[in-house]
Amino acid sequence: MYKLILAWRYLRTRYIALASVISVTLGVATLIIVNSVMAGFTHEMNQRLNGMLSDIVIEGPDLLMGFQDSEHYCDEIRELLGDDLKQITTTVHVPAMLTADLGGYIYTRQLSIIGIDVDTYAEVSDFAEYVLHPENRKQLSFLLREGGYGLDDDGVLRDDFPEDAGWDYRRRKASWEAAIREASAEAELTDTASEDEAGPVDPYANTLEEAVTFNPMRDQHAGIILGIGIGSQRKRFESEDGKSSEVHDVFILQPGDDVQLTFPTAASPPRAETAPFTVVDFYESKMSEYDFSFAFVRQQDLQHLRGMISSEGKAVTSIQLKLQAGVNLIETRDKLQSYFPADRAPYFRVQAWTDMQAPLLAAVELETTLLNILLFLIIAVAGFGILATFFMIVVEKTRDIGILKSLGAPSRGVMSIFLGYGLSLGIVGSGAGMILGLIFVAYINDVADLIELVTKREVFDPTVYYFEQIPTIIHPSTVFLVVAGATLIAVMASVLPAVRAARLHPVEALRYE
Amino acid sequence: MSNTTQPKRRSARGNTGGPHVKFTNSAPADSGRPHGKSCDARVILQTKALKKSFHKGKNEIRVLREVDIQVHQGQLTAIVGQSGCGKSTLLHLLATLDQPDHGEVHFDGRRIDNLPSRQRDTIRNRDIGIIFQFYHLLPEFTALENVLMPTLIDQGVFSYWRTRAHAKKRAIELLAMVGLEDRLRHRPSELSGGEMQRAAIARALMAQPKLLLADEPTGNLDRKNGDDVMAILRRLNQQDDLTIVMVTHDQAIAASADRTVQLVEGRVQNSSPGHG
Numbered sequence: 001m002y003k004l005i006l007a008w009r010y011l012r013t014r015y016i017a018l019a020s021v022i023s024v025t026l027g028v029a030t031l032i033i034v035n036s037v038m039a040g041f042t043h044e045m046n047q048r049l050n051g052m053l054s055d056i057v058i059e060g061p062d063l064l065m066g067f068q069d070s071e072h073y074c075d076e077i078r079e080l081l082g083d084d085l086k087q088i089t090t091t092v093h094v095p096a097m098l099t100a101d102l103g104g105y106i107y108t109r110q111l112s113i114i115g116i117d118v119d120t121y122a123e124v125s126d127f128a129e130y131v132l133h134p135e136n137r138k139q140l141s142f143l144l145r146e147g148g149y150g151l152d153d154d155g156v157l158r159d160d161f162p163e164d165a166g167w168d169y170r171r172r173k174a175s176w177e178a179a180i181r182e183a184s185a186e187a188e189l190t191d192t193a194s195e196d197e198a199g200p201v202d203p204y205a206n207t208l209e210e211a212v213t214f215n216p217m218r219d220q221h222a223g224i225i226l227g228i229g230i231g232s233q234r235k236r237f238e239s240e241d242g243k244s245s246e247v248h249d250v251f252i253l254q255p256g257d258d259v260q261l262t263f264p265t266a267a268s269p270p271r272a273e274t275a276p277f278t279v280v281d282f283y284e285s286k287m288s289e290y291d292f293s294f295a296f297v298r299q300q301d302l303q304h305l306r307g308m309i310s311s312e313g314k315a316v317t318s319i320q321l322k323l324q325a326g327v328n329l330i331e332t333r334d335k336l337q338s339y340f341p342a343d344r345a346p347y348f349r350v351q352a353w354t355d356m357q358a359p360l361l362a363a364v365e366l367e368t369t370l371l372n373i374l375l376f377l378i379i380a381v382a383g384f385g386i387l388a389t390f391f392m393i394v395v396e397k398t399r400d401i402g403i404l405k406s407l408g409a410p411s412r413g414v415m416s417i418f419l420g421y422g423l424s425l426g427i428v429g430s431g432a433g434m435i436l437g438l439i440f441v442a443y444i445n446d447v448a449d450l451i452e453l454v455t456k457r458e459v460f461d462p463t464v465y466y467f468e469q470i471p472t473i474i475h476p477s478t479v480f481l482v483v484a485g486a487t488l489i490a491v492m493a494s495v496l497p498a499v500r501a502a503r504l505h506p507v508e509a510l511r512y513e
Numbered sequence: 514m515s516n517t518t519q520p521k522r523r524s525a526r527g528n529t530g531g532p533h534v535k536f537t538n539s540a541p542a543d544s545g546r547p548h549g550k551s552c553d554a555r556v557i558l559q560t561k562a563l564k565k566s567f568h569k570g571k572n573e574i575r576v577l578r579e580v581d582i583q584v585h586q587g588q589l590t591a592i593v594g595q596s597g598c599g600k601s602t603l604l605h606l607l608a609t610l611d612q613p614d615h616g617e618v619h620f621d622g623r624r625i626d627n628l629p630s631r632q633r634d635t636i637r638n639r640d641i642g643i644i645f646q647f648y649h650l651l652p653e654f655t656a657l658e659n660v661l662m663p664t665l666i667d668q669g670v671f672s673y674w675r676t677r678a679h680a681k682k683r684a685i686e687l688l689a690m691v692g693l694e695d696r697l698r699h700r701p702s703e704l705s706g707g708e709m710q711r712a713a714i715a716r717a718l719m720a721q722p723k724l725l726l727a728d729e730p731t732g733n734l735d736r737k738n739g740d741d742v743m744a745i746l747r748r749l750n751q752q753d754d755l756t757i758v759m760v761t762h763d764q765a766i767a768a769s770a771d772r773t774v775q776l777v778e779g780r781v782q783n784s785s786p787g788h789g
Contacts, residue, residue: 002665009653403649406610407716408638409666410631506610510649 002404003413007420010393011428017421020389021429023382024486028433029440031375031482032474036441038368039478040471045364048287051126052294053353054089054320056333058340061347065266066092066308066315073319073346080339084327087123090316091116092302096263098230098295100253107252109230111295113263115302118142124322127296130283131225132158133255142223142298144170144280149255160249170256170278174216221258222301223280229292231257231282245458255279261295266306266315275305329354379486383493386425390418390497401501402509415502422494426487434483441472557756558584558607558724563616565602576602577613578779584724587754589747591761591770598776600760601728607758608643608726609633621723638667642717646729648709650701656712657697660684663720687715691745707738714745725749727759731766743769 011017058077060067070090078085092115100107118140122128128140132150135141147168150161157163164172231253238245253259257279264270277297285291299316302308308315323332333352340348354361394401401414440447448459448470460470565577576599584590594600605611606618609625618626625636637643650659664680665673673680688694691711693704701709710730717725727746731739743766749755750771759770767773775783 002662004670005658005665013653399649400651400653403651404662404666405634406608406637406643406645406649407663407666408634408636410634413666507605510610510645 002409003417003420006404006417007424010397010417010421011424014393017386017389017393017425018428020385021382021425021490023385024379024426024429024490025433025436027375027379027382028430028482028486029437030378031372031486032434032437032479033440033444034371034375035368035478035482036437036472036474037444037470038364038371039473039475042364042368043473044471045287046361048285048290049357049360050353051129052285052287052290053356054124055323055329055353056321056336057351057353057356058319058321058336059349059351060317061349063093063317064264064270065268066317067346068312068315070314070316070319073348076339077319077321077336080335081321081323081332084323084332086322086324087120088319088321089117089120089124090299091121091318091320092299092306092308092315093317094263094302094306096261096295098226099260099262100257102252111227111230111293113224113261113295113297113302115297115299117299121320124320127283127285130285131281132161132228132284133281136225136281142225142280142301144220144223144256144278149281160251162251162254165255167256169254170220171217173256177216216258220278220280221276222278222297222305224259224261224277225281225283225296226253226279227291227294228282228284229288230295231279253279255281263306266308273305376485379489382429383489386422386490386493387496390422390494391500393421394418394497394501397501398504398509401504402506402511405504405506406510411502414504415498418494418498418501419491422491422498423487425494426490429490430483430486433486434479438474438479441474444472445469554585554587556583557586557621558582558758559619560603560607561617561619563603563606563613563618565599565606565611565613576779577606580616580776580779580781582774582781584756584758586756587750588771589750589757589759590772590774591759591767592774592776593761593764593767594776596762599779600762600776603776604726604728604758604760608641609637610643638663639720640723642720642722642725644710644713644717644725644727644730646732648701648706648713648733650709650712650716652701655698655700656688656693656704656708656715657681657684659701659712660687660716660719662716667720684715684719687718688712691715692741705738706734707741710734710738710742711745714742718749723756725755725757727757729760729762731761731763739763739766 058073074088074090077088092113094113094115096111096113098107098109098111116127122140129137131137131140133145133148134151134153134155135145135148137153145166147164147166149165150158150163152158162169228249232249232251234247234249236245236247259277259279260274261277262272262274265273283291283296300314303314303316323329329352333350333355336350340346340350342349404414405411445460451459560580560582563577563580564575566573566575568574580599580603582590592600592603602611606613606626607620609618609628613626616626617624620636621640625633628636650656651662654662661680661684664676664684668676685694685697688697691714693708693711693715696704696708696712699708701712704712710733714730725746730742730746734742746757746759747769750757759766761767773783774781
């Protein structure tokens with residue numbers, strides 16, 4: 001009984017000891033904050049990485065020519081995985097060069113084109129959820145729409161997105177271009193006329209002929225959906241007074257524009273093939289790696305342009321799978337790997353999405369681990385602070401220890417006073433840290449805003465992270481482990497002083513002044 | 514002489530039924546017996562050839578060379594001697610706070626110096642009350658809490674919770690007995706030296722000990738407060754027949770004891786039967 005009372009009384013009357021656990025409090029709070037942000041970040045990143053990628057990708061050996069009989073392999077996989085499989089689709093991947101004429105300036109980007117099966121791809125990847133036209137989110141289409149691009153589900157236009165994207169813009173642009181062509185043709189005509197004095201030539205001859213085959217006012221080329229980073233640039237604009245800055249997207253291309261794509265054909269050796277496409281939408285996965293490098297077209301368009309359709313059938317370069325929720329990804333991958341051994345025909349390469357992003361995922365994991373180790377070291381340092389404070393308290397309380405022993409308190413009891421004291425300090429310190437950390441996490445974006453206000457610098461730069469807000473996830477098990485670990489460190493720090501207190505000889509202790 | 518009327522141990526409870534509040538666990542005062550206990554009373558405390566040395570560097574300081582004393586039930590014994598003659602060391606050995614190098618200490622019919630530490634702790638807690646020259650109250654606790662401390666040490670959380678009302682009542686009675694009924698909630702820093710020593714006496718009596726050991730109880734007090742403390746000790750000795758062994762260098766106090774043991778250089782030089 002006295003142990004509880006003494007530990008409690010010491011806790012209440014020794015504020016210096018409470019000061020020594022402030023470092024524990026801060027350490028615990030920091031650990032909880034860091035883990036929550038890292039968990040939120042990892043989750044968000046995984047969702048985006050996995051969202052754009054299917055769960056498992058099976059590639060053939062020839063990435064340029066692709067492989068035949070994809071339907072046959074799809075059936076085999078369906079049979080092998082049974083109910084674990086949610087959807088299966090085939091794709092054609094090819095590296096390409098995008099060229100666009102910006103009224104005399106040539107805009108060029110390097111990218112990967114992915115030819116997708118419109119009916120099934122949306123179920124394999126979340127790609128369709130990221131496109132900017134609300135109708136395309138419901139039903140993916142490669143036809144240019146009249147307008148309404150960039151609206152979110154509530155009908156609010158995306159920041160900085162051109163309002164007239166779509167057919168409106170295309171018609172306006174086409175008529176403007178036609179006018180320029182006309183003007184320059186006329187000028188040319190006048191020039192030649194004055195020089196050669198030749199008879200009048202029908203100035204519309206060429207234009208008319210072109211209009212019969214393709215009229216940009218009315219027709220579109222094969223549709224392409226670009227990553228938002230390919231067609232736009234995210235920039236920071238300083239306000240006029242220079243005190244604040246805002247981030248805006250500048251759209252260089254928009255739905256309705258025509259672009260040229262140059263890519264290798266499926267011949268051997270491959271030739272470069274150039275074909276016009278019309279931008280029909282953008283997608284924004286908020287993973288810059290994808291948003292800057294992928295463009296989606298219809299699979300049959302790409303197969304046709306690349307010459308992948310022959311008498312044997314249509315070739316594809318990869319098969320992509322989406323598994324049912326809760327199915328073990330790695331086990332399924334291993335199952336497929338043993339079904340399609342890497343050293344035997346058809347020499348398929350089976351990869352889970354985590355394999356493809358392994359370096360990034362490993363880096364994030366390593367970062368989290370290192371941060372945890374470093375922060376636990378900080379708490380361990382705090383433990384030494386407790387150790388020193390406790391030694392001081394034991395010295396200060398030497399006489400009291402002698403008194404307690406003279407009143408019949410056993411050594412074990414004296415020891416448990418100080419262990420209990422350490423335990424309660426640990427609980428108080430890490431409990432306060434837990435509350436502090438959880439509050440901080442709950443208001444982390446407000447805190448970031450406040451810091452921005454004070455320092456006038458962006459804490460969480462959306463041009464870098466593509467997140468508007470700092471994502472956080474609190475795992476109760478992590479919070480519990482952190483609190484328990486910190487409490488344990490506090491108890492361990494009190495063991496040595498407690499043993500010393502227990503070993504004090506009562507006569508020596510009483511003589512101590 | 515046997516103690517047939519001993520209350521059950523561990524019941525930190527004063528016998529409040531009668532007009533006289535009994536504060537100790539010793540035999541009831543024999544009203545027919547004259548003051549000045551005779552030697553035919555039971556021997557409650559006895560040492561046999563006690564030796565104790567301390568080492569300071571390579572030097573061995575032989576504090577107790579060979580001490581044999583006997584203390585009878587109900588006696589007030591004063592141990593006197595010059596500073597450094599080993600009085601306090603002897604008291605610490607009697608209190609089981611320290612262990613002798615050689616020799617034996619017998620208390621209440623059994624040898625206590627070689628018991629395991631846990632049993633010695635229990636004896637100190639329940640059977641032997643100790644008061645010190647410097648009072649040794651716990652500074653963070655009130656007078657009442659200090660008096661309750663032996664019971665708190667003895668009992669676990671639940672048994673204390675059950676008997677807390679009794680324990681508190683007894684502690685208040687003890688403090689009233691030493692004249693501190695209006696100082697219950699005062700911390701030691703708010704008490705005078707005499708008050709602290711009286712609170713320490715109340716604490717020593719809390720567990721109804723059979724023996725009270727006092728190490729220079731008046732050594733740090735002025736005459737008036739010293740007399741008050743001695744009056745309380747004498748009253749406990751006479752009314753409750755409490756056995757008291759007291760170390761003092763005050764000849765006047767020693768003279769009023771039943772018996773005086775004079776220590777000179779670690780040996781008993783003269784054991785007087787006291788001044789009846």
